[in-house]
Amino acid sequence: MDANLSIAVGSDHAGFEYKELLKDFLGKANIKDFGTHSADSADYPDFAHPVASAVESGEFTFGILVCGSANGVAITANKHQGIRAAICWTEELAELARKHNNANVLCIPARFISTDLAKAITTKFLNTEFEGGRHANRVDKISC
Numbered sequence: 001m002d003a004n005l006s007i008a009v010g011s012d013h014a015g016f017e018y019k020e021l022l023k024d025f026l027g028k029a030n031i032k033d034f035g036t037h038s039a040d041s042a043d044y045p046d047f048a049h050p051v052a053s054a055v056e057s058g059e060f061t062f063g064i065l066v067c068g069s070a071n072g073v074a075i076t077a078n079k080h081q082g083i084r085a086a087i088c089w090t091e092e093l094a095e096l097a098r099k100h101n102n103a104n105v106l107c108i109p110a111r112f113i114s115t116d117l118a119k120a121i122t123t124k125f126l127n128t129e130f131e132g133g134r135h136a137n138r139v140d141k142i143s144c
Contacts, residue, residue, distance in 0.1 A: 010047035015066025048076035063105035070109035098128035
């Protein structure tokens, strides 16, 4: 991965293994792990809020959140203004989330995809640019 990327990562217990795998996969990128730091039961908002805040503040370009279904982390992250968290379970969804929605937080459902697919989705998400244009008008209407 690009060493210039800055990525905030977090997970609950269900996503812990995938988060650790993705940290290794991302290699030289600037990564900060907001937890959890074990597979012991943990509450996803405790990790989703700090990741979303770090992206919202501009400290990090992207966030990656992992939980069992990805629903909990996505709902939590999307409470933050300026966050566009997308649940992605295919590469095409990751590409469209970036191209059309300028998503800045990738939410991965660990219980429903393979580790290889999680890596492919992450790669597609991080390497896809926002198209802007007509999509920018729509994205600008998201914040309340």
